[in-house]
Amino acid sequence: MLAGKLVRLRAVQGSDCEGGWRWLNDREVTLHYSRGYPVSRAEQQVWLDEASRQTSPPAIVLAIDTLEGRHIGIINLDGSDRENRSAELGIMIGEKDCWRRGYGTDAIITLLRFAFDEINLNRVWLDVNAENGRAIACYRKCGFVEEARFRQHRYKLGRYSDTLIMGILAAEYRALHGAALTKELP
Amino acid sequence: MLIGKLVRLRRFEKEDLERVLGWINDREVTRFLAARYPFSRAQEEDWIDRVSKQPPSEGLVLAIELLADSRHIGSIGLHDVHWEDCHASLGIMIGEKDCWGQGYGSDAIVTLLRFAFDEMNLHRVTLDVLTDNDRAIASYRKCGFVSEGTLRQAYYQEGRYRDLLTMGVLAGEFRALHGVRQVKAAS
Numbered sequence: 001m002l003a004g005k006l007v008r009l010r011a012v013q014g015s016d017c018e019g020g021w022r023w024l025n026d027r028e029v030t031l032h033y034s035r036g037y038p039v040s041r042a043e044q045q046v047w048l049d050e051a052s053r054q055t056s057p058p059a060i061v062l063a064i065d066t067l068e069g070r071h072i073g074i075i076n077l078d079g080s081d082r083e084n085r086s087a088e089l090g091i092m093i094g095e096k097d098c099w100r101r102g103y104g105t106d107a108i109i110t111l112l113r114f115a116f117d118e119i120n121l122n123r124v125w126l127d128v129n130a131e132n133g134r135a136i137a138c139y140r141k142c143g144f145v146e147e148a149r150f151r152q153h154r155y156k157l158g159r160y161s162d163t164l165i166m167g168i169l170a171a172e173y174r175a176l177h178g179a180a181l182t183k184e185l186p
Numbered sequence: 187m188l189i190g191k192l193v194r195l196r197r198f199e200k201e202d203l204e205r206v207l208g209w210i211n212d213r214e215v216t217r218f219l220a221a222r223y224p225f226s227r228a229q230e231e232d233w234i235d236r237v238s239k240q241p242p243s244e245g246l247v248l249a250i251e252l253l254a255d256s257r258h259i260g261s262i263g264l265h266d267v268h269w270e271d272c273h274a275s276l277g278i279m280i281g282e283k284d285c286w287g288q289g290y291g292s293d294a295i296v297t298l299l300r301f302a303f304d305e306m307n308l309h310r311v312t313l314d315v316l317t318d319n320d321r322a323i324a325s326y327r328k329c330g331f332v333s334e335g336t337l338r339q340a341y342y343q344e345g346r347y348r349d350l351l352t353m354g355v356l357a358g359e360f361r362a363l364h365g366v367r368q369v370k371a372a373s
Contacts, residue, residue, distance in 0.1 A: 035270060083222060084342045122347060123339050148335020148352045152310055155271045160309065165352070167338055 002062070004110035007103050009062040009075060011055045016063055017045050019071050023094030032132040033092055036156070051076075057119060058082065064093070064107045072098045075107050077115060077124070085122035087115065100134070108142045109177060116170040117180045123169050129154060130162035143168045143176045188248070190297035193290050195248040195262060198238045202249055203230055205258055209281025218319045219279060220341075242306070243267065250280070250294045259285045262294045264302060264311070272309035274302065287321065295329045296364060303357040304367050310357070314350040316341065323351065330355040330363045 002009040023029045024039040051061035058080035064073040072095040079087035089111070093104050115121045128135050130149065144166035152160035188195040198206075209215045210225045237247035247263035260280040267274040276298070280291050302308040315322050317336065331353035339347035 084340060084347075086340055122342075125337070125340070146335075147337050150312065150334055150352070151354060152356060153271060153273060153312075153354075155309075160271075165335060165337065167340075169339055 002110050002114050004106040006067065006101075006106040007072075007110065008065045008067065009107060009110055010065060012048055012052045012061055012063045012074070014045065014048055014052060016071060017041060017048055019094060020044050020048065020074065023073075023092065026094075026096075028096065029092070029094055031156075032129045032135065033090075057087075062111070064091075064103065066098070066103065070095070072103060073107070075111055077111065077119075079115075079119065079121065085120065087119075087121055087124055089115075089124050089126045104135075105138050105141055108138070112142065112168065112173055113177070113180070116173050121170065123167055125165060125167040127163050127165050130164050136164065136166075139166050143173050145172075188297050188301050189253070190293040192253055192288075192293040193250050193259075193297065194253055195250060195294060195297055198234050198247065198249050198261070200234060200238070202258060203227075203234055205281065206230060206234065206261065209260070209279065212281070214283065215279065215281055218316050218322060219277075222343075237263070243269070245274070246298075246306075248298070250278075250290065252285075252290065257282070259290060260294070262298055264298065264306075264308075267306075267308075272307065274308055274311055276311050276313045291322075292325045292328050295325070299329065299355065299360055300364070300367065303360055308357065310354055312352065312354045314340075314352050316343075317349045317351045323353075326353055330360050332359070 021039060021041050021044045024044065027036055030036055054061055059076065059078055061074065061076040063071055064075055065071050073091065073093040075091045077087045077089055081087060089108065091104055091108060093099055112124060115124055126139065126144065128139065145168065146164055147167045148165040150163040150165065153163035154161050207225065207227060207230045210221060210230065240247065245263060245265045245267055247261060249258055250260040250262055251258050259282040260278065262278040264274040264276055276295065278291055278295060280286055299311060302311055313326065313331065314337065315326065332355070334352050334354050337350040337352055340350045341348045
């Protein structure tokens with residue numbers, strides 16, 4: 001369990017299926033994440049069964065819970081790029097009433113702390129639709145900077161749109177959010 | 187078979203094994219490629235077996251041969267084909283070192299891009315290249331690729347992190363640069 005200020009990140013479990021199934025079939029939620037093919041419960045269960053067995057590199061999939069214990073989203077790191085100490089971050093806040101409240105930002109800062117201070121990554125990157133202003137603002141706040149713009153990289157809603165690549169390095173994270181807190185153990 | 191001005195692109199065959207095994211284990215050849223570990227004969231057999239049977243929906247890896255004497259000098263491929271977004275990434279290796287700097291790579295790329303845009307109906311082709319690989323970058327620019335950004339410290343090699351330049355070319359840009367395909371009237 002990784003504890004943030006607003007959320008806790010825990011391993012996903014089979015019983016998370018219903019929430020994920022509902023989110024992935026809501027185009028408002030998936031507009032910037034996925035293609036929008038309808039997802040079956042069976043498909044989502046298979047994904048969860050696999051994801052729940054991957055809580056260490058190369059793939060880390062964690063559920064985002066509020067401090068009250070409500071399951072509101074998913075965050076993941078794909079760290080298959082071991083030699084380069086680089087991993088891709090993905091996040092979805094599926095419960096729409098939880099948008100714009102800082103849960104995503106807190107989840108990312110919490111997972112980045114783990115990525116840099118425990119897994120010993122040097123770089124975390126992500127791609128984001130250039131039209132997804134809310135997400136981009138959140139990533140900037142976490143410390144990501146824009147590194148590239150893939151032109152006409154993504155096709156949806158009948159047209160091509162650009163994709164931004166954003167990255168953050170371990171040293172940049174520590175400069176922004178402080179070095180690891182080493183508490184005296186009791 | 188795809189025919190360029192200097193090279194032709196054909197599918198791989200079992201008989202290509204020895205040459206490719208030699209190239210992929212030559213550090214001078216792979217220095218700028220995402221090839222980090224020594225490659226065994228068994229691995230190379232599996233690779234050739236896979237790419238020679240791969241359906242085009244999963245990508246297209248082709249051997250580069252000189253038109254002049256049919257000498258097999260390298261390989262080129264389209265990977266990570268995204269059919270909805272209509273894009274793919276391009277990789278190339280000229281394994282025969284005496285063939286470097288002679289325009290064979292550029293001709294192979296232009297030939298494959300023509301096929302990608304005019305036959306596969308792709309919209310965009312991308313690649314990543316180490317920022318100090320000047321010869322490759324010059325070739326990619328000549329083919330029509332433009333820089334889209336720099337991925338900082340994205341690749342670790344020879345004791346340090348290195349930047350990757352990420353480049354892309356769109357179908358419209360390719361046609362503006364290299365012309366629309368000539369349709370010959372049947373005689």
